[in-house]
Amino acid sequence: MKLYFILSAFVFIAALTNPEYSYSEFSGIYADTTLKCPVTGDEISGEHVSFRYIDKEIKFCNDGCAMAYKKDPAKYSEHVKCMPCNEDDANHKINTTHNGVKYYFCGNGCKGKFDKDPEAYIQQYSK
Ligand SMILES: [Zn+2]
Ligand SMILES: [Zn+2]
Structure with missing residues (x-):
């Protein structure tokens, strides 16, 4: 017993x-909040760091949080965009890292398109 x-x-x-x-x-x-740091969950006030990931401007407490996010965005946002097809349904397991930032895709076809010309897609979503 x-x-x-x-x-x-x-x-x-x-x-x-x-x-x-x-x-x-x-x-x-x-998930998907811009008022709180997605990494620590702390409220953002005053000085902060911001980083544009695909089509979203995300605010962080500091560079450390931004770095952590860039390495693994899907860890902090439930839905991540597949850039070639513009759908928020990327598979977290299909990804590529470009300039230290991880991007996710719905399939290997989309990953291949992105890998051929990453900057073109990043530019397309930075407007
Ligand atoms: Zn933070
Ligand atoms: Zn896709």
Whole structure:
């Protein structure tokens, strides 16, 4: 009986500390907001850093947060755009990194189009 209690307490703690669990909680609260830093969840006020990712201007507390975002934007926004087809349904597993920024695509066809001329797509969405 005592062993059962210890085991169930362990499972409970494991559920609380499971990083995947806390990750989904986090993205649910802070997804696609521009008022809070998407990385830390802190409110942005006064001095900040901003970075345009595809067609969205995103504000961060500082360069450190912007760097973290560039490396893995899908970690902080649930929906990321596939630039060649202009749909917010990119597959997080199909990606490429250009100038230190990660971009996502709906499929390998779109990834191939982007890889041929990344700047053309970035320019298209920077207007
Ligand atoms: Zn931040
Ligand atoms: Zn696509």
